[in-house]
Amino acid sequence: MLGASAHGAWSQERIVLALAVVLFVISGIALPGFLAPANLISIVHSVSVLGLLAVAMAIVIIGRGIDLSAVAIMAMSAAWYLQMLNDGWSEWQAFGIAAAGVLAIGLVNGFLVAYADVPAIFATLASGSFVFGFVRSRLITQDAVPVPAGHWLEQLGGVHPFGIPAEVFVFAGAAFLAYLFLRFTKWGRYVYYMGDNAMAARNMGIPVRPMNLLRYVISAFISLGAGLLTAASLHSMNTRIVNSTLLYDIILVVVIGGIGLSGGKGGMRNVIVGAVLIGIMKNAMTILDVPDIYQNLIKATILLIAIVIDSLVNPRDEQTAQQGDI
Structure with missing residues (x-):
């Protein structure tokens, strides 16, 4: 329960990993320049921020929720900080002020879901829209906010240990810490119990509502970290990313990796294999010069298929439907 989505020989995690290997081999043979060291580094770099946000989304979804405000928190908190x-x-x-704002929106998300019984999909969609509108209209002066010259973020963007961007190591470290949290702490086990059966978890004495607060606060702070990494890489934060397909890419990584939307299953290995597959696929489409509109169509189709398969493999129980978490 705490690792892969299933332990059978044909678990979704293993199937996705096999697909990633097959796609990598085919791309390496068919696409010129795909196996070039610079392109391989580009692949892992491109999925670092996506993977980091998927770590946050996975923690929320495993506990039977969803956070549609993650990209807005990522972009607007970093832009406000800059x-x-x-x-x-x-x-x-x-x-300190930016972190306090992130803490506040995480607590608001958790409160709306846990105490006001607002379905997570609506609570976080509304809070994300509010964060974007308020910060853009009241706190920042332009869509793209630059990193000040000589700032540590600018220096971080130039750090490449062993020729690999620092963002990749941050993603790996965050995934490892999330794994330790979910696997070896009682709070992490509570996340699985809540996702598996929230009513039973409450009857066991698990503090379900405070745990909801904790999950959304964790998600908000990881989103802030993703925003800082993006700013370090690009030397600015463009808030228009909120209106991009990044949020759907995050959900695609989580779902296709094998973390069921019904909650209670999956782990960081699922996030990693999902991020690897999507990273290879996006890179191959870029080399093939597939227009963005068709890339989005392909990804949307894959996401739709993955959600349908997830609903068949992990059917929502009566309690989930009544609770309306997602």
Whole structure:
């Protein structure tokens, strides 16, 4: 339960990993330049922020929820932080205020889901829209906010241990810490129990509502980290990313990797194999010069198929339907 989505020989995790290997081999043979070291580094770099956000989404979904505000929190918290720095705020002031704002939106998401009984899909969709609108209209002056010259984020963007961007190591570290949290802490086990059967978990004495708060706060702070990584890589934060397909890519990584939307199953290995497959697929389509509109159509089709398969393999029980978590 705490690792792969299933332990059989043909578990979804293993099937997806096999597909990733097959796609990698075919792309390496058929596409010129695919196996070039620079392109391989580009693949792992492209999935680092996507994978980091998928780590946050996985923790929420395993506990039988969903967080549609993740991309808005990522972009707007980082942009606000950079705006304060450009306005002359000190590092600690800017980061402290931005972190407090992220904590507040995480708590609001958790409160709406856990105490106000608002379905997570609506609560987080609304909060994400609010965060984007409020920050863009009141707190920042332009869509793209640059990293101040000489700032540590600018320096982080230039760090490439062993020729690999630092963002890749941050993603790997976050996935490992999330694995330790889910696998070896009682709070992590509570996430699985809640996702498996929230009513039974409550009857066992598990603090279901505080755990909901915790999951959405964790998701919000990981999203902030993803925003800082994006700013480090691009030397700016463009808030228009909120209107991109990134959110759907995150859900695609989680679902196709084998984490059931009904909750209670999956783990970080599922996130990694899902991110690897999507990273290889997106890179291959880029080399083939597939237009963005068709890339989005392909990814949307795969996501739809994955959700249908997930609903068949992991049917929602009566309690889930009544609770309306997702």
